[in-house]
Amino acid sequence: xxxxxxxxxxxxxxxxxxxxxxxxxxxAAGLSAVIVERELLGGECSFWACDPSKALLRPVVARADASxxxxxxPAVAGPLDVEAVLAHRDMMSSYWKDEDQAxxxxxxxxxxxxxxxxxxxxxxxxxxxxxxxxIALTARHAVAVSTGTRAALPPIPxxxxxxxxxSREATSADxxxxxxxxxGGGVVAVEMATAWQALGSQVTMxxxxxxxxxxxxxxxxxxxxxxxREAGVDIRFSTTVTSMAREGGEDGEVRITLSDGRELxxxxxxxxxxxxxxxxxxxxxxxxxxxxDWLTVDDTFRVTGVDGGWLYAVxxxxxxxxxxxxxxxxxxxxxxxxxxxxxxxxxxxxxxxxHVATADHAAVPQVVFTTxxxxxxxxxxxxxEQSGRRIEVVDYDLxxxxxxxxxxxxYRGRARMLIDTxxxxxxxxxxxxxxxxxxxHSATIAVAGEVPLDRLWHAVPAFPTLGExxxxxxxxxxx
Amino acid sequence: xxxxxxxxxxxxxxxxxxxxxxxxxxxAAGLSAVIVERELLGGECSFWACDPSKALLRPVVARADASxxxxxxPAVAGPLDVEAVLAHRDMMSSYWKDEDQAxxxxxxxxxxxxxxxxxxxxxxxxxxxxxxxxIALTARHAVAVSTGTRAALPPIPxxxxxxxxxSREATSADxxxxxxxxxGGGVVAVEMATAWQALGSQVTMxxxxxxxxxxxxxxxxxxxxxxxREAGVDIRFSTTVTSMAREGGEDGEVRITLSDGRELxxxxxxxxxxxxxxxxxxxxxxxxxxxxDWLTVDDTFRVTGVDGGWLYAVxxxxxxxxxxxxxxxxxxxxxxxxxxxxxxxxxxxxxxxxHVATADHAAVPQVVFTTxxxxxxxxxxxxxEQSGRRIEVVDYDLxxxxxxxxxxxxYRGRARMLIDTxxxxxxxxxxxxxxxxxxxHSATIAVAGEVPLDRLWHAVPAFPTLGExxxxxxxxxxx
Numbered sequence: 001x002x003x004x005x006x007x008x009x010x011x012x013x014x015x016x017x018x019x020x021x022x023x024x025x026x027x028a029a030g031l032s033a034v035i036v037e038r039e040l041l042g043g044e045c046s047f048w049a050c051d052p053s054k055a056l057l058r059p060v061v062a063r064a065d066a067s068x069x070x071x072x073x074p075a076v077a078g079p080l081d082v083e084a085v086l087a088h089r090d091m092m093s094s095y096w097k098d099e100d101q102a103x104x105x106x107x108x109x110x111x112x113x114x115x116x117x118x119x120x121x122x123x124x125x126x127x128x129x130x131x132x133x134x135i136a137l138t139a140r141h142a143v144a145v146s147t148g149t150r151a152a153l154p155p156i157p158x159x160x161x162x163x164x165x166x167s168r169e170a171t172s173a174d175x176x177x178x179x180x181x182x183x184g185g186g187v188v189a190v191e192m193a194t195a196w197q198a199l200g201s202q203v204t205m206x207x208x209x210x211x212x213x214x215x216x217x218x219x220x221x222x223x224x225x226x227x228x229r230e231a232g233v234d235i236r237f238s239t240t241v242t243s244m245a246r247e248g249g250e251d252g253e254v255r256i257t258l259s260d261g262r263e264l265x266x267x268x269x270x271x272x273x274x275x276x277x278x279x280x281x282x283x284x285x286x287x288x289x290x291x292x293d294w295l296t297v298d299d300t301f302r303v304t305g306v307d308g309g310w311l312y313a314v315x316x317x318x319x320x321x322x323x324x325x326x327x328x329x330x331x332x333x334x335x336x337x338x339x340x341x342x343x344x345x346x347x348x349x350x351x352x353x354x355h356v357a358t359a360d361h362a363a364v365p366q367v368v369f370t371t372x373x374x375x376x377x378x379x380x381x382x383x384x385e386q387s388g389r390r391i392e393v394v395d396y397d398l399x400x401x402x403x404x405x406x407x408x409x410x411y412r413g414r415a416r417m418l419i420d421t422x423x424x425x426x427x428x429x430x431x432x433x434x435x436x437x438x439x440x441h442s443a444t445i446a447v448a449g450e451v452p453l454d455r456l457w458h459a460v461p462a463f464p465t466l467g468e469x470x471x472x473x474x475x476x477x478x479x
Numbered sequence: 480x481x482x483x484x485x486x487x488x489x490x491x492x493x494x495x496x497x498x499x500x501x502x503x504x505x506x507a508a509g510l511s512a513v514i515v516e517r518e519l520l521g522g523e524c525s526f527w528a529c530d531p532s533k534a535l536l537r538p539v540v541a542r543a544d545a546s547x548x549x550x551x552x553p554a555v556a557g558p559l560d561v562e563a564v565l566a567h568r569d570m571m572s573s574y575w576k577d578e579d580q581a582x583x584x585x586x587x588x589x590x591x592x593x594x595x596x597x598x599x600x601x602x603x604x605x606x607x608x609x610x611x612x613x614i615a616l617t618a619r620h621a622v623a624v625s626t627g628t629r630a631a632l633p634p635i636p637x638x639x640x641x642x643x644x645x646s647r648e649a650t651s652a653d654x655x656x657x658x659x660x661x662x663g664g665g666v667v668a669v670e671m672a673t674a675w676q677a678l679g680s681q682v683t684m685x686x687x688x689x690x691x692x693x694x695x696x697x698x699x700x701x702x703x704x705x706x707x708r709e710a711g712v713d714i715r716f717s718t719t720v721t722s723m724a725r726e727g728g729e730d731g732e733v734r735i736t737l738s739d740g741r742e743l744x745x746x747x748x749x750x751x752x753x754x755x756x757x758x759x760x761x762x763x764x765x766x767x768x769x770x771x772d773w774l775t776v777d778d779t780f781r782v783t784g785v786d787g788g789w790l791y792a793v794x795x796x797x798x799x800x801x802x803x804x805x806x807x808x809x810x811x812x813x814x815x816x817x818x819x820x821x822x823x824x825x826x827x828x829x830x831x832x833x834h835v836a837t838a839d840h841a842a843v844p845q846v847v848f849t850t851x852x853x854x855x856x857x858x859x860x861x862x863x864e865q866s867g868r869r870i871e872v873v874d875y876d877l878x879x880x881x882x883x884x885x886x887x888x889x890y891r892g893r894a895r896m897l898i899d900t901x902x903x904x905x906x907x908x909x910x911x912x913x914x915x916x917x918x919x920h921s922a923t924i925a926v927a928g929e930v931p932l933d934r935l936w937h938a939v940p941a942f943p944t945l946g947e948x949x950x951x952x953x954x955x956x957x958x
Contacts, residue, residue: 050881051885054885063551070563084550328939438916446924446928449930454831455831458831461804
């Protein structure tokens with residue numbers, strides 16, 4: 001066992017897309033940077049979330065779209081080629097190898113240390129390398145924690161004995177379970193229920209709440225629930241799991257007891273019950289913080305409660321917006337602001353400035369790749385109500401848009417736009433319906449750009465696209 | 480034959496989507512309005528353009544998309560169900576009946592006179608009704624001409640003897656010709672070549688220019704040409720037709736002589752060689768204008784060269800932007816400004832004001848529904864060069880975006896963004912690639928909204944969507 005010591009301008013703990021981007025931006029600012037990663041470079045997104053999940057979902061969504069198109073519909077009535085879908089998913093996950101990402105890191109001159117990094121004090125990180133060595137790192141300017149999250153497993157009796165699926169197994173499994181129980185009703189739950197039901201599982205969703213996608217507009221969850229049910233998913237709302245056990249050994253079935261007293265048998269159970277920060281073992285206690293906590297930050301990503309402003313937390317671990325794209329946005333800003341502070345440059349931290357993540361509060365986009373899709377950005381009507389601002393809610397039935405009529409038969413969807421009536425701007429948009437995914441960036445630009453309504457009237461939607469709903473929403477608001 | 484006389488605040492000649500919207504907005508401003516329509520209410524768009532053409536193209540595009548998705552691709556390898564596609568097209572064209580639109584007009588209290596309207600002098604219109612009556616109409620405030628365009632047939636020897644297809648026949652035909660010759664390389668040509676080739680025709684394109692979609696960025700036409708060729712279309716560039724004749728009677732084949740001396744036989748020939756204004760027989764001569772001319776207008780749609788400011792020309796007939804959505808935009812503004820002038824209200828005609836169609840100059844979106852799709856808004860690089868403004872061209876290979884990788888195997892596409900470096904705004908965007916259609920409205924909002932680049936950095940594209948190309952374009956520009 002060797003002990004070595006090294007000094008960098010910036011140390012990044014966690015080499016997912018967020019950590020990679022923090023380091024890259026710090027390098028671009030002329031600082032030296034190192035990433036410490038104990039698993040695969042590229043993180044959850046590349047290997048156990050976005051990439052493999054979308055690879056599983058794309059055929060399902062494309063088939064659903066095609067099945068609504070007259071003249072094409074009979075062709076896609078049959079099942080998917082499961083083997084081909086899983087093989088493609090493996091390819092899209094780079095076969096769980098990270099050489100390409102390591103090459104990229106090398107190309108942008110960021111060092112990589114494979115191992116477990118832990119804070120050991122102010123600007124100090126100790127790495128236990130994969131080879132068993134210890135490296136003592138010192139940061140001249142900043143340490144950024146971007147360790148992300150893991151699945152938060154609920155303390156249901158028996159959960160630790162049934163080998164449950166988390167998002168990782170749900171995205172990387174190479175066998176289709178005959179029966180899959182999904183606990184949860186959020187994004188991971190609905191996406192994985194969509195995928196595995198289409199791949200051949202009989203999926204049962206066990207949902208604590210009385211609806212799906214509870215953080216989004218209610219109609220989104222309703223439309224997704226309709227789609228899941230039509231695909232054959234059994235959704236049970238207001239249902240909790242009181243215990244679970246795998247019977248008959250390793251390959252036996254999972255027996256699940258429900259809050260209504262009923263039992264359910266499944267071959268696998270996916271626990272999609274939220275996320276917890278990966279902070280239990282990164283040395284938070286050495287800098288006065290509590291292991292296992294989320295890391296609270298200011299808008300430039302400095303962790304609150306740590307003196308000297310050297311500790312940053314970027315991405316999911318700060319709980320601001322648990323999405324890859326938003327984490328990368330944070331990373332670009334964090335890397336840039338670390339660079340600016342290191343060079344003593346002025347900090348542009350007015351709202352929407354170059355050094356603050358204003359969009360985290362106002363314009364976080366999200367696309368849920370289900371059938372139908374859901375795409376949203378900014379406030380929901382519930383958040384608007386709580387905000388105390390004067391906001392008007394405008395709804396429109398997407399099926400009435402010519403582009404929807406063209407997109408597919410029996411189109412069902414809905415759009416909602418929230419208008420700040422004092423500022424005359426759009427502060428939130430939700431679309432739910434087939435094909436709406438790419439429409440979200442129009443809303444993101446409108447919300448983040450604070451484009452006045454008067455000007456949005458001059459942004460003409462092309463006919464016949466789904467985007468024409470923009471015109472209908474404006475017309476509805478005008479009354 | 481009866482003669483009657485009536486007076487309205489506003490007379491609209493031509494009841495396509497544009498005329499309908501002019502009248503509806505004038506009504507909303509409290510004016511009385513009448514539409515004179517000699518064919519079907521709803522115009523080309525509803526019956527012989529957007530609606531039927533998109534109904535023909537949607538199955539082709541959806542099949543092309545599905546054919547690139549592993550696990551789904553074998554299912555869609557077969558041909559389309561032609562009968563189902565044509566039956567659906569008939570339905571999407573409302574079986575060439577306009578009762579629904581007449582009901583809508585009635586609901587918004589706009590009168591309809593079915594017949595041929597002609598100007599007879601200042602604020603005077605004579606209508607020869609379908610029943611043979613004559614109605615003399617007088618406008619208190621305004622007459623709007625929104626008669627649109629017809630196919631411009633080239634004076635090629637024989638063209639009047641072969642019963643050529645125009646956009647009308649190409650969108651409404653109920654038999655698939657074995658061999659279809661398409662003359663032209665613009666939007667109608669490429670869309671109809673795409674549709675009929677997929678429906679079973681062997682399509683040959685005869686293109687005067689050396690590329691397709693010459694008004695767009697060159698890469699758009701190149702990608703569409705690749706797609707057409709892969710579908711089996713024979714494209715011949717720099718080729719003109721010197722003569723044509725139908726041999727062997729009504730059902731005989733069309734023999735086409737080409738500029739290179741070669742001959743081509745086809746069952747039908749589509750002349751997609753541009754549009755001409757429908758102004759030959761609307762009485763322009765009675766108000767000092769020349770029949771057959773395009774009508775030149777100011778930004779509030781008043782025809783130049785006519786005293787008193789009572790004559791408006793709205794939609795395709797003014798040649799500003801030959802697209803339904805842009806015509807409807809013009810119509811909303813024209814109807815509103817007619818209302819404002821009638822009431823003596825102030826006119827908001829500063830750029831981007833409520834009473835001017837600034838977007839006609841700066842932000843006209845267009846989607847071409849081919850495989851791949853093309854979507855553009857604002858300036859092209861050629862237009863930028865001619866503008867004399869300082870504009871930087873930024874390109875990005877769409878295939879490098881994660882969302883494209885997910886969208887389908889072997890994705891090919893490209894994006895171009897034009898930046899006005901003095902104003903720090905985006906002034907033009909072109910996307911070409913599968914699935915880009917709904918992406919265009921993001922660009923339209925950015926261009927029409929004049930959202931500064933600094934702010935666009937805060938408009939985070941959702942991962943993994945095609946929209947992520949926005950981030951890549953910004954990064955490429957930053958360098």
